[in-house]
Amino acid sequence: MTENTEVEKGGTLLRKMTLHDAVLFGVGSAIGSGILFAAAGGTEYAGGAVVFSWIVAAVLIAIVTIPYAEISSMAPRAGISARISYYAFGEYGGFMGGWGLLVWTVMIPPIEAIAVSTYAAYYVPSLFNLKTGVLTTEGVLLSIGLTVLFAVLNIIGVGTYARFNTVLTWLKVGAVVIFIIAVPLMIFHPSNFSLSPPYFDPKTGIPGIFIAIPATGILFSFGGYRQVADMAGEIRNPKRNVPRAVLLTLIIQSVLYVLMAIVIVGAVDFALVPNSTGPGDWAAVASLTSPLADLMKEALHTTVFGGAALFLSGLIVLALLFAIYSPLGTFGTDLTGAARIIYGYSKEGSLPGLLGITNRRGAPIAAIVLASVLAVVFIVPYPRWYTLVDFVVVAGAVNFAIVNASVPVLRKIYPDVERPFRIPAATAWSLVAFVSASLLIYWATWPVTLYALGVTLGGSLVFLYHAYRLRWKGIGLRHSAWIPVYIAGLIALSRFGGLQTGGTGTIPFPYDVLAVIVYSAVFWVISQVSAPRKAIRDLPQMIARAPADEPKGTPGTVESPEA
Numbered sequence: 001m002t003e004n005t006e007v008e009k010g011g012t013l014l015r016k017m018t019l020h021d022a023v024l025f026g027v028g029s030a031i032g033s034g035i036l037f038a039a040a041g042g043t044e045y046a047g048g049a050v051v052f053s054w055i056v057a058a059v060l061i062a063i064v065t066i067p068y069a070e071i072s073s074m075a076p077r078a079g080i081s082a083r084i085s086y087y088a089f090g091e092y093g094g095f096m097g098g099w100g101l102l103v104w105t106v107m108i109p110p111i112e113a114i115a116v117s118t119y120a121a122y123y124v125p126s127l128f129n130l131k132t133g134v135l136t137t138e139g140v141l142l143s144i145g146l147t148v149l150f151a152v153l154n155i156i157g158v159g160t161y162a163r164f165n166t167v168l169t170w171l172k173v174g175a176v177v178i179f180i181i182a183v184p185l186m187i188f189h190p191s192n193f194s195l196s197p198p199y200f201d202p203k204t205g206i207p208g209i210f211i212a213i214p215a216t217g218i219l220f221s222f223g224g225y226r227q228v229a230d231m232a233g234e235i236r237n238p239k240r241n242v243p244r245a246v247l248l249t250l251i252i253q254s255v256l257y258v259l260m261a262i263v264i265v266g267a268v269d270f271a272l273v274p275n276s277t278g279p280g281d282w283a284a285v286a287s288l289t290s291p292l293a294d295l296m297k298e299a300l301h302t303t304v305f306g307g308a309a310l311f312l313s314g315l316i317v318l319a320l321l322f323a324i325y326s327p328l329g330t331f332g333t334d335l336t337g338a339a340r341i342i343y344g345y346s347k348e349g350s351l352p353g354l355l356g357i358t359n360r361r362g363a364p365i366a367a368i369v370l371a372s373v374l375a376v377v378f379i380v381p382y383p384r385w386y387t388l389v390d391f392v393v394v395a396g397a398v399n400f401a402i403v404n405a406s407v408p409v410l411r412k413i414y415p416d417v418e419r420p421f422r423i424p425a426a427t428a429w430s431l432v433a434f435v436s437a438s439l440l441i442y443w444a445t446w447p448v449t450l451y452a453l454g455v456t457l458g459g460s461l462v463f464l465y466h467a468y469r470l471r472w473k474g475i476g477l478r479h480s481a482w483i484p485v486y487i488a489g490l491i492a493l494s495r496f497g498g499l500q501t502g503g504t505g506t507i508p509f510p511y512d513v514l515a516v517i518v519y520s521a522v523f524w525v526i527s528q529v530s531a532p533r534k535a536i537r538d539l540p541q542m543i544a545r546a547p548a549d550e551p552k553g554t555p556g557t558v559e560s561p562e563a
Helices: 019-030 034-041 043-074 086-120 137-156 158-186 202-215 224-230 238-266 282-286 291-302 306-347 365-379 385-413 426-442 448-457 459-469 482-496 511-529 539-545
Strands: none
Touching: 019 158, 019 224, 019 238, 019 306, 034 043, 034 238, 034 282, 034 291, 034 306, 034 385, 043 202, 043 238, 043 282, 043 385, 043 426, 086 137, 086 306, 086 365, 086 385, 086 448, 086 459, 086 482, 137 306, 137 365, 158 238, 158 291, 158 306, 202 385, 202 426, 224 238, 238 291, 291 306, 306 365, 385 426, 385 448, 385 482, 385 511, 426 448, 426 482, 426 511, 448 459, 448 482, 482 511
């Protein structure tokens, strides 16, 4: 029986994603609200240099995520990003590694729902309060309605949604390419990229280049790779296609994001931006509710005439439609991903077994319902895009850190497990990735770090359920006790760090950055020293079970005989 023809319990062949499907799934998940909101929001911290923020983010995200290609090709299982740390650091370490990712994952659907409602307010103003910058009651209700709709589609309409997602992804990419080519031909202001005042303030702009990455949604926008990794159990020929799909998704989204940032920065005419005080008032740009459409609309009213005006009008309509259907498509794929993480947690025994049960269509119905309920829980008290994005990336970066610390440990205790894709210099790469993840957390700014890391630490309380089920045996604290200490230390560093990151200034810039680098390097060493010296779980058996207990019917998949 080949890996492409393995049979699920019950005798039904599992749906499989081709390489093409997997890349579309990843890119479709990546191109959502962040490509517009984050590109504009990042200018408040970095000005026109936000383009460098996107480039730096692409490099950092490559460092921290390419190891996921090794892990997912080695163990192509549903929700593997949340599960792999169990095999490196034991029950508690695995739970905490997955908990940060779970927080990230369940909050993406409400973020995209809020984005859809915010953009829809262009047509229905009662959905969004321009004065407070948050959704109205009507906007919140629309977001909740979208959550329910996509939950139902995930449960009963998987086949239809698969085709819908493929078409929508191509529409997303096509629209972005049109914007990249057409908008600069109509509107482009090279002076916005100046590294001199008033367009760029070196005192705040240099730290701002880095702060903008986690604090304004830039890091959040690079989530497509993870969706590919977490769907590894449903990708055809995963040992070859998963790493390729992860890398292709990363490359495609990086190129599109950087070019779109150039488009949006170049389209800014400060004389036309509402509430702008003049050149360099990037805060006014960041406050735009529909950034690209708003910038083009102002140009249409004052500087563009004749046939060019007609063409620009068409671009504005496309931008408004794109701003709605882009996050809408991402919403569906990310709700699916959230359910797969919950499903994977259940399979590792950390959540009730009910969440690992699939219905006759092969959908993990209880996991989908829980993901949807959690989405609604986050929508109601936090109906603002940037508030949720700031929060979510910190929790996700904790997963980056723990998973990357797992790589050399897994190499040592499972040396015979096949790794079709291997990162070079794994130990050094792991160290650099761990430090990079720590910096991404720190740059998210205080007090966001306090709240997000506090919730991540709160996972320890949830873990008590799992510890009780294990009768408090085999928890593996000696391998993972460093994790809560590491997280608590990052909270302290954030509090007393530089003024630019919201701290007290006790450790000023750039010494605060150096302190985080040294601190995280020390804890990486601790993670390796405290790691087990022999296998603590049966990783080969977990791999061998695939795809016998994987859920079926992944949105974005189609039946195909091609690899």
